[in-house]
Structures are given as structure tokens and as C-alpha cells.
Amino acid sequence: MLDTGQLIICEHCDSVYHKVTLGKHQKAVCVRCGAVLQRYNGLTLQQRLALSITAGVVWILANFYPVMSISLQGFSNSATLWDSVRALASGPITFIALVAAISIIIAPMFQLLILIWVLLFALAGQRSPGFRFCMRWLETLRPWSMLEVCLLGALVAVFKLAGMLDVLPGIGLLALGALSLLIIRVAGRDVRELWDTLP
Ligand SMILES: [Zn+2]
Structure with a gap:
């Protein structure tokens, strides 16, 4: 055959x-x-795992620290990614909040969790439990993970608002930038090489 x-x-x-x-x-x-x-892609298994764990830590920073703070005449307000999703959910188009939550929070989180799970076993030279399921999901999640779109949106908002209010980019925004780069590096198409490494 x-x-x-x-x-x-x-x-x-x-x-x-x-x-x-x-x-x-x-x-x-x-x-x-x-x-x-x-x-x-010159990444070894160890390097990919290390970068995935780093991305996991950066994911936490991106989600729990404010993406930006704005202040006007002494009043200030800051928002995290979750705040932005919640604000969308209370608006007229609730459905968009779900799409936003999936593409900027949930999909990247599952990508990283699955990657770390698969790579931990790959280091020991074996397929993780549910390997085939995990590898299929990595492919399914990739188009849903749209951090770079969110990052672009946040940057546009920072520049647009900067003319009217005092805008301060937060740790969350830096983390978002780093996370988009890391995810492109570790969860790109080349993860399929794992099929060959772990026959
Ligand atoms: Zn072709």
C-alpha cells in the first residue's frame, strides 16, 4: 500500500x-x-512546548490586565478583553459577543491547552490520549482564533480615541500583541509534523 x-x-x-x-x-x-x-520551522518539540507554556502565561496577562484605560476630566475607566465582550453582550447585537469571545478568548485558550497536552506526551515519544481528536481540533480552531484582528481593532481604537480622550495602552494590549505572535509560531500549519514524529 x-x-x-x-x-x-x-x-x-x-x-x-x-x-x-x-x-x-x-x-x-x-x-x-x-x-x-x-x-x-526550526522548532524542536521542547522549544514548541516552552513557547506554548509562555503563550499560556501571556494569555492570562492578556485576559486579566486592562487592554487600555481612558480618562476624561478626572474620570478614568479601563477595560479587559472580558469587559469588551460583556459590553458587546449588553448591546443590540448579542450574537457578536459570542463570536468575539470565541475568537479572542476561547479558541486561543483551547489551542494552547491542546498543544501543551499533546506536546507533553510527544516529549516522552508517545501519542497523548485522544491524539487524533486533539490534532483535528487544532486544525478546526485555527481559523477561529483571530487575535491579530482584535489587536488591530484595539490599536485603531487607541489611535482614534487618543484625539478626544487620554488613552493609555495597558499591559493587556502588550500581552495581546505577544500572544498573537506566539500563537502564529506554535499553532501554525506545521503542527501537522507531529503526525510524522509520532507514528
Ligand atoms: Zn496548488
Whole structure:
């Protein structure tokens, strides 16, 4: 039987290729449609686990510290990510609050929890309980995790409001920036390499 573990399919045009080992700064590109098939990622299991745990700590900072504080004529107010979701929930479009909560809080949290769970076992050279389920969920959650969109929104708000009020970016905003970068690094498409590392 054909060993399908050695093949890679272009997600954009369904062409099938043999996987290659990439060197630093290299990427494999589909000859038919030009999409990127594989990108070099020098992370070892230990490094990926360490960065995932760091991201977990940063997630806590991003959620419990204010993203920004505003003050006007002596009155000041600060808001965390949860406050923003709660404010949306009490507005006219409650549904958006749910989408926001999933994409900026819940999806990144589950991505990190699943990653840490899978990687802890991977370090011992074995598949975690529910490995296949976890790996499928990592793929499912990725498009839902939209921290960078939230970060962009928060930055736009900071600049827009800065003209009218005293706006102070908070620890939460810095943490949000760091978290978006970390999640892109540890939970990108290349986590699928774990299928090959743990046959
Ligand atoms: Zn293609």
C-alpha cells in the first residue's frame, strides 16, 4: 500500500507532492498554483512546548490586565478583553459577543491547552490520549482564533480615541500583541509534523 504519510496535498488546487526536508529559510511551493506547501520551522518539540507554556502565561496577562484605560476630566475607566465582550453582550447585537469571545478568548485558550497536552506526551515519544481528536481540533480552531484582528481593532481604537480622550495602552494590549505572535509560531500549519514524529 502507498505510504500516504510521505505525501502532501496542496490545499488550494489538490495537487499531490512528496514531502521534502527543508533547510533554513526555505519553503516548498506548489508548481500548479503557487501556494506554499511547506515552510521551514526550526522548532524542536521542547522549544514548541516552552513557547506554548509562555503563550499560556501571556494569555492570562492578556485576559486579566486592562487592554487600555481612558480618562476624561478626572474620570478614568479601563477595560479587559472580558469587559469588551460583556459590553458587546449588553448591546443590540448579542450574537457578536459570542463570536468575539470565541475568537479572542476561547479558541486561543483551547489551542494552547491542546498543544501543551499533546506536546507533553510527544516529549516522552508517545501519542497523548485522544491524539487524533486533539490534532483535528487544532486544525478546526485555527481559523477561529483571530487575535491579530482584535489587536488591530484595539490599536485603531487607541489611535482614534487618543484625539478626544487620554488613552493609555495597558499591559493587556502588550500581552495581546505577544500572544498573537506566539500563537502564529506554535499553532501554525506545521503542527501537522507531529503526525510524522509520532507514528
Ligand atoms: Zn496548488
